[in-house]
Amino acid sequence: MSAHAFAVPARATLPGRPTPGIALTAAAPGQDALLPPAALALLTTLHRAIEPLRQARLAARVQRQAFFDGGGLPDFRADTREIREGDWRVAPIPAALLDRRVEITGPTDPKMVINALNSGAKVFMADFEDSTSPTWANLLAGQRALAEAVAGTLQFDAPASGDKPGKHYALKPEGERAVLIVRPRGWHLDEKHVLVDGAPLSGALFDAALFAFHSARTLQAKDRGPYLYLPKLQSMEEAALWETALSHLEASLGLPLGQMKVTVLIETLPAVFEMHEILHALRNRIVGLNCGRWDYIFSYIKTFRAHPDKVLPERGQVTMTQPFLKAYSELLIQTCHRRGAHAMGGMAAQIPINHDEAANEQAMARVRADKLREVTAGHDGTWVAHPALIPVAQALFDAHMPQPNQHQVLREDVQVGRDELIRPPAGAITRAGFEGNVEVCVRYLAAWLDGNGCVPIHWLMEDAATAEISRAQLWQWLHTPGLHLDDGTAIDLRLLEAALHKLPATLGDRGKLPGGAKLDAAIALLDRLSRSDTLAEFLTLPAYALID
Template identity: 40%
Template sequence: MTMIPGVELEDPPRDLKFEHQTLFTTDCIQFLAELITTFDCKVEKVLLQRAATKIHLDVSGDLPEFSSLTSHIRDDKEWKILPVPERLQNRHVDVGDLAPCDTERFLKALKSDAQGIQVDFDDGNCPTYSNQIKGLFNVYKAVRHHFKDAPHISEAPVLMLRPRAWNMIEHNMMVQGKEVPGALFDYGLLVYHNGKLLFENKSGPFFYLSKIESHHEARLWNDIFAWTEEKLGLRRGSIKATVLIENVLATFEMDEILYELREHTLGLNCGIWDYSASFVNKFGNHSAFLLPDRSKYVNMEKPFLRSYMELLVQTCHRRGALATGGMTAAILPSDKGSSQYHSILEKVTRLKLLEIKAGIDGFLVYDLELIKPLQELFLQHTNGKNQLDVLREDVSVTRTELLTMPSGGVTLHGLKYNIEVGILFVASWLTGKGHFIYQGQVEDSATAEISRSQVWQWVRHQVTLEDDSRMVTRGLIRDLVEEGIRVKLVDFLQSNTTKDKERLNTAISIFLEVVQKRDFPEFITTYLNLEHTFLASTAE
């Protein structure tokens, strides 16, 4: 609890009292309270507008389009964003999905040759109070050069700070009787403690903005940045952000999003799984938007994703902004001489070369062993630090191309894999972890999102399997869990104790509940973050 009127802050876990006291000083809490008080109502308005948009899409059957109301922004070829800072001119390979509470991995990334680090409080992180405090404190230490053997912040890979998205709530702080937006909690603590130091070392403050759905949401972030700069005495335009275009609605407003953030943006990012899942989120009730098996039919070579990526590159480069791609989830085997190692590296190289040839300026990897080969790939196929000169004037993407689903059906393997990933993600959250390694690649909330979205949609539209013409139903999913998936996951998780088995049973129950809901839960992380079982399991 605090002495500041209207503010309630929970006591820290017993083993994090020092970290908590360091972060939550009286001045910092006062700054947080002012930030939240100033913008909380606007955040609520964003969430209400999202709900209203979803209702309109469901009731009217309308589809998104390039708005005539903002055509003057798209048609004006002259405006540009402010120049990208020197330290971010080269964004070839960043480390992604790095939950900063994982101190060991954070240190390895700081010592790596990557251009940047996605310091991820969102997709790859489970937002327990302990994890947030540990992660925030690790960033605090890195910026101040408190880690032994780690490079100075001016020489380390650039920290790209990713607060939670608007859909997440921080349960451990209340301002004026309300739990606070997770995005403002994370952002406020990060920028208050580290903003000036990062700026003085020409290393930030730089942010990722997740799950933006419209230029109105970008305008809100721009207002937050401007307010922060005035409060902290930073020069206007000091704070920079990359916006993740991971929602189909935002694809139709990319110019407008850059325009609203033109003093504060670095560019846009495209990622395959959250973006694909957003089609189910927004149009899941429509059979015309049935998304086929992701393991077989969905990749960046498909027209609806390739069009989205090419439009993003064209939009960014026209405005002087960087266009970055998604994260490579593959994990290379330790045996570099094995056929499996070369097979995985060949596949990763082929898909990333596709992005490079499209004009992408950089992308992310999870496995640190992929940094060097993919940096070399950029050097082999590009002429400098970035591809801003690749304007893609040959691209002319239509509304139809963006909204046409790839052909294909549903395989038994794809159904099982989606069920397994969804259950394992819930089980991971119940242990306080935001991502896990499964079958040679990292899985996080983005892959969990597409997994559970597809299962929900396949049940809703009663699709039949390519393999044996069985219909995907609630009963089939339960049968698959009991006939083999449960045993497989017990072995994978090494669930030997009664507590382990109970946790897996809970994860299965929650997953089955999510995929059979009448109304599609918008985000699985929101659902879990409000779930009493999760809150109880992670309570200190």
């Protein structure tokens, strides 16, 4: 951790007396400094204002999924036609966010925060959601790291290990750092370590509010936000709930209305039909939408879990060149540019293969092809998971987008309707694809249960979103009658049992695997979820009960 002691900024001016109704159910080093009475008061009032509305939105999700399970299809809303057809634009984009051609994402531990801010990317998205296992210690360490990064004091000393000497990490000068954007957890996730009036706080509110409490005034003074990435929205009403929550935060912290700027990830199938509406609900603070491709594929599977005519082939065949994903990304570009907002591209999950030059070049070629597709389609920037990919993506965006963004590319040629967005691609399910899904799920779950939310597996950076694709595909394949592998083998529980049984031997020494000690628990959880009559809404919901 940082060599500097953490202290609450003097500008946090909320009341300092203890707040009745709030309780912490865990303890970690430095907790009192991160959660002083003023912060607890903010969390309490925010919970009481937002929690009934959050629960109503979560209940609406359940009702909507029941409609899909009954054979219904998502579509553009008739009651919001005026918003889609109206002539309006979002508020002007701050200067710090005009050029976002390459963004890097990752968890919030101190070493990652320093390396990402120093990486040369335009933006670092510090991720409390898909890349962070939400142990209490991880969450507090992440909040401390971000507060110290904003203050410019964050340092980290890596101890010596084997033949490797220790290493000191420190931030570059402020003008050489990436712009910080924080992704809080989604509306569906609770923070079980904080109870208000006996109920768990929303994980989204804990992450966003505590970050703002410690850093909003400093960031405002630097004209750097605070900025957020909002995940997993399914409707304009969920976007409006964020507007209510952020307006409450701004009023509580003495910030101007609209000071907190947001980018929204379009990573659920229902949300792609409400992109105009989501932009409109947040029009005074939103700066863009992002193609959250991995969660979007997962959401397609979940939405159509009861539709045997919409089963996707194995994950490796579901690329952004498939027509339904191409339609999604191009409609997002058209929508954003019509409204004066950024259209951000998706994640390149590849990591360098240092020991195999030929394999590494093949991986980098896939990255180049993907980023060339994005920039020539009209995207204003893209995501990478590893610093080595930054120059690869940057070169392509520099060559094809010399200006800060390309809002002038209106893509009026795009004609996308409901059918184009929901038509499944053709493809197959191979034995390797089935067993690969099992391996990814188990290895990621084991690491997540052990406190690590971002894991390299077969030279791809796996996070909760990519693991969700594998987990949801397994469930759908097993619960759709009559499916077979391409070699004719029936996809059934015996196939799953065989894959789970041989996996430990295939993986080898558990001591060399992230979360190896949790391997048996991960296998048991995947087995239980795969056998369940109903697809669990999110992998992290039952897994969360097994940590801390």
